[in-house]
Every structure is written in C-alpha cells, then in structure tokens.
Amino acid sequence: PASFWVLGVSAYVHIWNRLPTAPLPNTTPYAAWFKKKPDVSHFRVFGCAAYVYIQRDKRKSLQSHMEKCIFVGY
Secondary structure, X not given: OHXXXXXXXXXXXXXXXXXXXXXXXXXXXXXXXXXXXXXXOOOOOOOOEEEEEOOHHHOOOOOOOEEEEEOOOO
16 A cells, blocks of 8 residues: 555665665675664564564453554664
8 A cells, every 4th residue: 555655665775774785885884874784684574464462451351362464673
C-alpha cells in the first residue's frame, strides 16, 4: 500500500548505509561515521512475516502469546 512507502524508504536507507559504496572504498557509511563495523545479522526481507510476543499481562488466559504481523522496517 501507499502508506508503506515511508517505511520502505526508511528500511532501504538503513540497509544502504550498511553496504559498501563507491565514494568510500573498503568501508561503509555506517563504519565511517561510527568507527565500527555494522552488524547485519538483523537484516530481514521487507514485507516478510514477523511474529510479535504479547506479554502475559497484556493477553487473556488462553490467548496466543504471539501475533503474526508484517515486517515493515527497522
């Protein structure tokens, strides 16, 4: 949907800043700014299924402890 455009662009910029670019040979914008290598282990596909944990005090006794959602950004 059109409402996801801002989230999509934000996710794109998040990933782009953690990838090597031509103006910064052998490094990334993130590494140049923070002086450390970026952690990319949290990268996910935009729009993939995601599961959110619902805390015990926020759910009813027999309610599922997870809710299926859509990943839309970092």
